Amino acid sequence: MSAKFYGYKGEASKALEEAGAEVEDHIRVTKDGAIYEGILIPRSEHGDDKHLIIKLRSGYNIGIRITPSTKIEKIGSKTRLAFNPPPPPEQKLGLPKVSILSTGGTIASRVDYRTGAVRPAISANDLYSIIPELSDIAVIDAEIVFSLFSEDLTPSHWSKIAEIAAERIRDGADGVVITHGTDTMAYTAAALSFALQNLPVPVILVGAQRSEDRPSSDAATNLIGAVLTAAKASFAEVAVAMHETISDESLVLHRGTKVRKCHTSRRDAFKSINASPIARITDGHITLLTDDYSRRDPNRELAVKLKFDEKVTLIKFYPGIYSGVFDWLVRDYKGIVIEGTGLGHVSRRWFQSIQKAVERDIIVAMTSQCIWGRVNMNVYENGRDLLALGVIPLGDMLPETATVKLMWALGQTEDVEEAKNLLKTNIAHEISERTINM
């Protein structure tokens, strides 16, 4: 497939060829009396051969079906140079050093997103140019670790991010910021909370729900807040920095093990579950919201525990779920996290299958699909029976955090009892002493 017409085929590539237009060119399309101007963006391999996709000045993409009367004109060449950032401000000496690791996602999409293709190209200069406020907060060192949608990340990516973050901290960074797609940012935050223990400085994940080219973008505000926190916060934990409400006026720092993406599109999609956020940022000031945190201490020795074992599965219970599903799972997994109902229940029809799994030394742990609240398996008979079968109740740990933690626990040891003990031990505030707002 020609790179000039990336993703375009058949009729569409023929029409483009005739117009002398290529992907990334600025084009004008006239059809049925309407005129559309924008940048021709690449198509996915699954697209049809009848539509062009252009990115309008508004930032939105539209598809235009090519008909015999559709006219295509090239009005500008490859637009890669059309974005001329102002020269970056000078770096100020004496400021804290913050290392930014870019992993992809919407927040990284600004710099080279004009075409609709996600090709983050982040450098410290790019960042200072786009967000000059950053140069008043910290001296930044920025690097691309991956350029991936976060749903494409796997546990091995978590290990890589943790490894590089640890290097930057050992090299003297006063804090690390990780830019990340929001879809699985909470999973990565949990993973880093277990992989990076005894942190001397903060590690802050940050994303954006709306890309920089939209007026409602939260990218700059979130990144400024994340850098501020990495540079200056008095706590040294893994946290997620995102909008507190839909307004730009405040951000909150959610603890890495207690945070969840709870809305598909709102800027305040991230919520702390069964816990208070660690801190709030308003007007450039960080206010702590809890006194139960680990303090920043550059002399503390970081403990790095990178390994995750993917032989763990998360299974959500629902009425009618096949009662033999565990019999399948025991063949391939070493650990199973159940998202049970209510206080931590599943149908009695599962019991026999669970018993077999436990007898085979598979770790079976219980969380609740309610999300809020905590598992308590002593209240009802089904819960008590599950405990008797050897199912491990995980208190108010989120199902997602529990899955990540079990992968991590099984990555640390071959010994099943030891892994169970790790799972039950509160390592990074993943289990609250009691549920707040009860």
Added chain:
Amino acid sequence: MSAKFYGYKGEASKALEEAGAEVEDHIRVTKDGAIYEGILIPRSEHGDDKHLIIKLRSGYNIGIRITPSTKIEKIGSKTRLAFNPPPPPEQKLGLPKVSILSTGGTIASRVDYRTGAVRPAISANDLYSIIPELSDIAVIDAEIVFSLFSEDLTPSHWSKIAEIAAERIRDGADGVVITHGTDTMAYTAAALSFALQNLPVPVILVGAQRSEDRPSSDAATNLIGAVLTAAKASFAEVAVAMHETISDESLVLHRGTKVRKCHTSRRDAFKSINASPIARITDGHITLLTDDYSRRDPNRELAVKLKFDEKVTLIKFYPGIYSGVFDWLVRDYKGIVIEGTGLGHVSRRWFQSIQKAVERDIIVAMTSQCIWGRVNMNVYENGRDLLALGVIPLGDMLPETATVKLMWALGQTEDVEEAKNLLKTNIAHEISERTINM
């Protein structure tokens, strides 16, 4: 196993036999200077042989380990008669007729729960005795359909409940109340929303988060609200009646397709997601919160569509999930609901496997694990590619509702395209026109 010592074995049953005490007897246990009095309750089959479980007057159960110095005395015979309800008030003529179907769960546990065993025994007289307010609202006809923890219900139970509710409506009930365990009440509510279409009168599900024997019980308040709604509400839909906040002052009626249990233990655990509740009850008055509802109309002809096909599975995506998981599922399922990330994404590593499933005429539908918001698969490349593969986006439908609906759709027709059309058609407000509170 002797019924006298139900669930007790070994040492425990021997000690009970020596004391001449049986399950349901009132006993006194003296051990290490402490005295415990209560009702001996049955043990589960998985219990050990060393503990007695008694239900204290407080309503809580405790386990007491038998030691050589433990003394057991029987102080009262089978306590079935110890509960002497006051005589029921007289039924008032001219009131609406409400049919109560009991399926089990905490709300049903009052009448015969003194022993800790869940053996709901509901009659209209029992109910009037316990909650005399009911006799001012409606003439009640009450029956036990099942006595099950709701996590033990399956789609065939949904069909049974729908069938009996339809009979009562055809027999002239002005409304139906279904008492239900809270764990899977939202799934049943969704199921009834699809199985009972064109309702002439309301069908109200109700549960309790705290059993009647606890001071904080919500059982009576919720049941009164549910009966009031069934008897008098101007809407005729399937709804769930539960506390609006932790106070007893108001209840809300959640639409059956938009409701979710969002807390393990709070009385206001149930929330309407991406939708307003239909109505609020305060001081015995029902206030409608939306004008988009189906009005009560006794002449409307009920359409009953009872069948559910269990060959549907719900699978929650997480980083590191085995990319071949779909290859397993296609062997056993006709429909797969994905709880994807964010706007409706999964890793590209799943794409090949999804393609194969679609090619085999398996229905693959997308919802979001965010819970709030709506799937929009046109924004990012992974979403667009999933659409091109044939994945069906389900807007703001809850993953749980989507699973129930796909079971129902496949229960209605053998034709895959027809089932897809049913899945995409808004039948019971399961898809909102747009998300509120955006």
